[in-house]
Amino acid sequence: MNKSFNLLDEPWLPVRLQNGQVCDLGLLEVFQRAGEISALAETAPPSLIAQYRLLLAITHRALSRSEGSWTDADRLRWYQSGLPSEAILDYLEHWRDRFWLFHPGQPFMQVAALAEAEETREKQKPWAQISLASANGNTPVVFDHSCDLTPQPTSAANVLRALLGFLQFTPGGLVKTLRSSDKAGALANTAAVLPLGSSLAETLCMALHAPTPSGHEDLPCWEQELPSVAQLQAAPRPASGPNDRYTRQTRAVLLLPDEQGQVQWLRFAAGIALADDVQAPDPMASYRVSKQNLVRLSFTEGRAFWRDLPTLLPDAEGKASQPAPVLHWAASLLANLATNEQSLLVAGLASDQAKLLRWRSERFNLPTALLLSPEGAEELRVYVRQAEEVFNDIRSIAARALAESMPESEHKDTKTRARNLFDTGSATPLYFSAAERSLGRVMDLLGTGNSSDLDKADAIWQQALLAAADTAWQSVCDALGDSPKALRAEARGYMNLMKKLKPLRPVQTNHAVAEEETQA
Numbered sequence: 399m400n401k402s403f404n405l406l407d408e409p410w411l412p413v414r415l416q417n418g419q420v421c422d423l424g425l426l427e428v429f430q431r432a433g434e435i436s437a438l439a440e441t442a443p444p445s446l447i448a449q450y451r452l453l454l455a456i457t458h459r460a461l462s463r464s465e466g467s468w469t470d471a472d473r474l475r476w477y478q479s480g481l482p483s484e485a486i487l488d489y490l491e492h493w494r495d496r497f498w499l500f501h502p503g504q505p506f507m508q509v510a511a512l513a514e515a516e517e518t519r520e521k522q523k524p525w526a527q528i529s530l531a532s533a534n535g536n537t538p539v540v541f542d543h544s545c546d547l548t549p550q551p552t553s554a555a556n557v558l559r560a561l562l563g564f565l566q567f568t569p570g571g572l573v574k575t576l577r578s579s580d581k582a583g584a585l586a587n588t589a590a591v592l593p594l595g596s597s598l599a600e601t602l603c604m605a606l607h608a609p610t611p612s613g614h615e616d617l618p619c620w621e622q623e624l625p626s627v628a629q630l631q632a633a634p635r636p637a638s639g640p641n642d643r644y645t646r647q648t649r650a651v652l653l654l655p656d657e658q659g660q661v662q663w664l665r666f667a668a669g670i671a672l673a674d675d676v677q678a679p680d681p682m683a684s685y686r687v688s689k690q691n692l693v694r695l696s697f698t699e700g701r702a703f704w705r706d707l708p709t710l711l712p713d714a715e716g717k718a719s720q721p722a723p724v725l726h727w728a729a730s731l732l733a734n735l736a737t738n739e740q741s742l743l744v745a746g747l748a749s750d751q752a753k754l755l756r757w758r759s760e761r762f763n764l765p766t767a768l769l770l771s772p773e774g775a776e777e778l779r780v781y782v783r784q785a786e787e788v789f790n791d792i793r794s795i796a797a798r799a800l801a802e803s804m805p806e807s808e809h810k811d812t813k814t815r816a817r818n819l820f821d822t823g824s825a826t827p828l829y830f831s832a833a834e835r836s837l838g839r840v841m842d843l844l845g846t847g848n849s850s851d852l853d854k855a856d857a858i859w860q861q862a863l864l865a866a867a868d869t870a871w872q873s874v875c876d877a878l879g880d881s882p883k884a885l886r887a888e889a890r891g892y893m894n895l896m897k898k899l900k901p902l903r904p905v906q907t908n909h910a911v912a913e914e915e916t917q918a
Contacts, residue, residue, distance in 0.1 A: 402659060403499040403554045405506060406490050410555035411449060412439040413598070422555065425456070425497070429486045432599035443745035443759040444530055445563030447590045447682065450605070451644035452562060455618040457481065457602050458609075458641055460489035467609040470730045477595070477603040477731060496620035499554055500655050507561060509625045509650040512665040517575055517627075518652075522663040524549035525557055528564040528651055530747060530754060551660035557653060565648050565669075571752030576630050576650070577668040583648045584637070584672055587749045589695050589703070590682035591710055593728035594741040594761070604728045607640045607681060614638075618645040625650065625670060634671035640681050646672050681727075684709045685720040692720060697748040697758045702830045704762075704837055708782050710742065711768055711775030718779060725769065732766050738845070740766050763838075765845025777844050777852065781859050785833050788863050789870075791898040792829065796820050796874040799891035803884040823877055829870035836862035860902045867899055 403410075409422035413435045420439045428435065440446040461468060464485035476482065490497070499506050512518040526532035526544040533542045544550070552560075570582035595601040610616045616639025630650050637643035649669035653661050679685070685692040686709040695709050709719040712729075725742075732740060745759035768774045800816035801807045820826075836858050843855035871892070878884040 401498040401501040402655075403558075404494065405497040405499060405558070406494055408499075408555070410558055412441075412559075413437070414439040416597070425490055426487060428453070428598070429456075429481070429483050429490070432483065432602065433480050433597050435598040436596065437594065437598065437601070440559065442531060442559070442563060443757045444567040444585075444747045445559045446743075446759065447585065447592065447745050448562035448566040449559070450592055450601070451566065451682075453598075453602060454605055454607070455641045455644040456490065457486060457606060459618060459621065460486040461606075462609060463489050463492075465609075467612075470734075473603050473606060474731060474734050477600055477735075481599045481602060493620055499558055500653065500659070504624055505653065506558075507565065507619055507645065507647055508652050509630065509647065509667070509669075510652065511625065511627050511630075512650055512652040512667060515576075515627050515667070518665045518667050521575070521665065522654065523666045525552055525560075525653070525661045525664055527664060527666050528557070528649070529560045530564055530567060530757070531560075549662050551656060551658075551662040554655065554659050554661065557661045561651060561653075565646065565651075566644075567747045568648055569749040569752045569754065573649070573666075573668045575667040576627065577671075580649065580668040581634050581671040581673070584643045584646060584680055585683065585746060587694065587696050587747070588680070588683050589697050589706075589744050589746045589748075589758070590680075591684060591722045592682060592724060592743045592745075594743050604731055605724050607723075607727060610639060610641075616641045618642065619647055620645070629670060630668055632670075634673035636673045636675040637678065639678075643672070643680060646670060648672055679720070679723070681723045684722045684725075687718055697746065697756060699756060700827065702827075702834060703744060703758075703760050704834055705782060705786070705830065707762065707764075708775065708779040710744075710764075711778065712770070712772040713775065713779075714772035729769055733770060735766075737766050739763050740769055765841055767845040767847060768841060771847070774844050774847065777855075778841060781840060781855075784859070785830075785863060785866075788867055788899070788902070789826070789829055792825070792867055792870050792874075792895065793817075793820055795891050795894045795898070796825060796871070798894075799874065799878060799887040802887035802890070803878050803881070819877065820874070823873060825870040825873045828873055829866045832866035832869045833862050857904060860904060864899060864902050867895070871895060 405424065406426045407424045409424055411428055412420060412422050413428065414420050414437050416434055416436050438446060438449050440449055496504060497506050503510050524534060524546050526534040526549055531542060532544040534544060534546055566583045566585045568583040569586045571579060573580045593604045595604050618641045625647060637646060647669045650667040652665040654663045655661050684695040686695060695706055710721050710725060712721060713719045742762045742764060747757040748755045768778060797817045797820050800819050801813050804812050806812050840855045840859050843851040875888055878888050
């Protein structure tokens with residue numbers, strides 16, 4: 399194999415320029431034009447997050463080489479004046495030989511030793527093995543029709559982007575080559591969060607982690623020794639820091655390009671397994687408290703992500719959530735910037751053990767004050783909790799009414815069918831989508847911190863929950879039907895619901911405030 403396709407020069411990274419144009423650029427041009435690029439334009443959420451992590455690792459190591467260490471004041475200066483691109487370009491040129499995608503001895507983020515290892519030298523797998531969107535083996539993916547026996551060749555740029563996302567988000571499970579099973583990638587089953595600036599340069603400054611302490615090494619994979627078969631068979635080891643975590647080769651892969659530079663086949667084995675370290679959580683992973691345990695934030699089918707927004711906000715007592723460290727780094731910059739609003743990207747992939755379930759990418763604009771103030775965050779946390787409590791009341795009352803409309807209403811199987819009928823119906827999405835319509839305005843008012851605005855926010859949210867409850871209850875009534883038994887169940891349910899909603903009924907003052915806001 400001759401070396402070809404260097405990541406520094408070849409256009410492979412999709413970006414969106416400030417004028418809206420989308421194009422592919424090599425790494426050198428990406429950092430030269432970081433101020434002209436509004437964001438990365440990757441459409442697959444796992445690959446999108448992985449590409450930002452790659453750029454952050456490069457930026458961190460380049461600044462470590464040129465600056466040694468830095469402070470928040472330096473980060474603020476780079477945020478306002480631009481990244482020191484010359485230092486980053488010099489760093490990339492220094493490590494140019496480690497950025498060849500196809501190289502006989504040191505291919506980028508791959509393991510050349512697989513070509514000679516007894517366990518892998520005679521075995522090939524389709525390139526879809528590292529595509530989280532493609533079917534392979536016994537893990538079919540909906541809407542994908544990849545075939546293991548005759549995989550369609552793909553371009554070097556495409557397989558590179560797939561490789562980055564795969565190494566970060568691959569779930570743990572059986573591998574059966576070099577080791578029977580392997581640990582998951584750093585972001586498996588995670589909704590990763592990233593603060594966004596108005597340009598790629600600002601985003602990198604905002605999410606940049608602190609300099610590595612003197613005497614401690616946190617190296618990306620291209621600065622580490624080439625992986626050997628012995629290392630692949632060794633016990634899992636924790637990450638030495640964010641750079642190691644952002645570029646960990648959690649699976650051993652060796653791409654096999656054809657004469658046209660396209661990839662149809664690859665070699666595959668267990669990688670350098672990432673050991674869990676509760677003292678060093680992933681910088682982009684947030685945790686919420688569930689039954690006294692911390693649970694990593696992920697995507698759940700049918701669950702609107704705004705219901706988990708408080709998990710991303712500061713919690714003074716640490717009893718409700720543990721926001722991602724990258725949000726703390728962004729907050730230290732935001733405290734010195736006169737910005738009222740901050741964009742957050744939440745993207746990733748949810749899995750159940752080795753089974754991939756779904757991926758999503760969402761973007762939220764939050765008042766800066768909510769990211770900086772635990773008090774403001776607590777107000778939003780109370781409102782979201784109130785929305786959940788109202789919904790649980792509706793669910794309980796509706797399930798009871800549905801059961802009463804069926805034969806043998808007191809039988810446990812009937813009650814189970816009634817709960818399932820409610821859960822699979824339209825009430826849940828209708829309720830939360832109706833409440834979400836007022837969430838942006840409520841957060842804006844919370845962000846001001848003024849007492850009069852807090853009263854407005856309270857009034858608007860109560861009105862929103864009442865309207866959402868009414869919408870959800872109407873859908874339950876439609877499901878009940880119009881038999882005499884159903885009408886009696888509906889009447890009893892409605893009375894119970896009105897009792898539960900009574901605390902939300904506005905006093906005259908609050909009602910007037912809410913009406914005024916609605917008309918405005």
